[in-house]
């Protein structure tokens with residue numbers, strides 16, 4: 237089965253390439269009577285747009301959304317919702333010199349191995365441009381979740397080796413890296429400037445927080461909510477690791493340290509990250525996402541061409557220095573899509 241569809245009851249199918257006509261999504265299964273219009277989707281899209289930070293590509297896309305179906309008089313109708321975004325600023329000429337070369341770290345080599353043909357313009361479907369469709373779909377999922385007071389936030393806790401110590405969530409909209417620590421944000425800026433000058437790239441870590449998720453969501457055994465979150469987040473390009481709650485640190489702890497004691501008022505800590513046995517426990521869901529450095533860099537690297545001849549490549553097009561901060565809203569989007577789906581799945585299994 238082609239892998240362009242995600243979700244069981246709240247189901248999305250994305251389509252489009254970086255330098256094609258545009259990108260978009262069909263959402264099937266969104267309940268009726270959710271308040272929705274283009275401005276709600278646009279507000280979320282604007283957070284993903286290039287040009288929001290010094291770490292971003294110089295490509296200038298307005299990312300103007302058009303709702304083609306499924307909405308009438310400001311409400312979803314329960315029929316398929318199609319959202320479309322035209323590509324306006326693709327410059328395929330910049331990619332022509334690399335049409336027969338494989339960028340180390342990118343999907344050029346594996347796309348050709350899989351399909352025997354590859355749209356090399358801007359990375360084709362392997363481009364982060366595809367995430368436009370996910371963010372548009374998630375704006376709808378969020379409109380549905382908002383009705384239930386569920387909030388999903390995403391912020392940068394590490395970039396290029398600089399870590400955020402503080403977690404002041406009021407700050408994430410106040411600096412270009414969506415960082416909850418202003419001092420760290422300043423250091424991150426220095427690091428980005430330095431790396432950009434070198435023609436190199438950096439990665440980091442994003443944390444996603446979901447508040448207000450009631451206990452009981454997640455379908456053991458294969459569709460546990462943590463399993464679905466991991467799949468959703470790992471499906472984003474450049475994501476190389478996902479951990480829930482204590483995550484990898486849990487491996488080095490004692491049971492007495494890692495268990496969250498239970499009191500009549502609730503859990504006394506949240507090492508579980510809001511999930512037990514694959515089912516939400518009513519506490520905040522906390523997920524961290526490891527993001528690798530951008531593959532397309534200006535530094536010469538060894539590679540081969542499509543005839544397997546050795547050569548070198550340095551990529552001169554318009555590229556992000558880091559997927560962070562733009563990936564934040566994409567992570568938030570994928571978590572929102574999982575939650576919308578599991579909300580509907582829980583309603584199908586138990587009338588509460």
Ligand SMILES: Cc1cc2nc3c(=O)[nH]c(=O)nc-3n(C[C@H](O)[C@H](O)[C@H](O)COP(=O)(O)O)c2cc1C
Pocket residue numbers: 293341342343362363364367472473474475528530531532554555556557558559560562563566
């Ligand atoms: C928000 C975002 C922006 C990205 N920007 C670029 C970019 O400008 N140039 C690039 O080569 N890769 C970029 N990537 C990473 C590639 O999409 C990704 O590395 C590639 O598809 C290969 O997949 P993999 O890293 O998961 O193996 C970006 C990814 C995200 C999520």
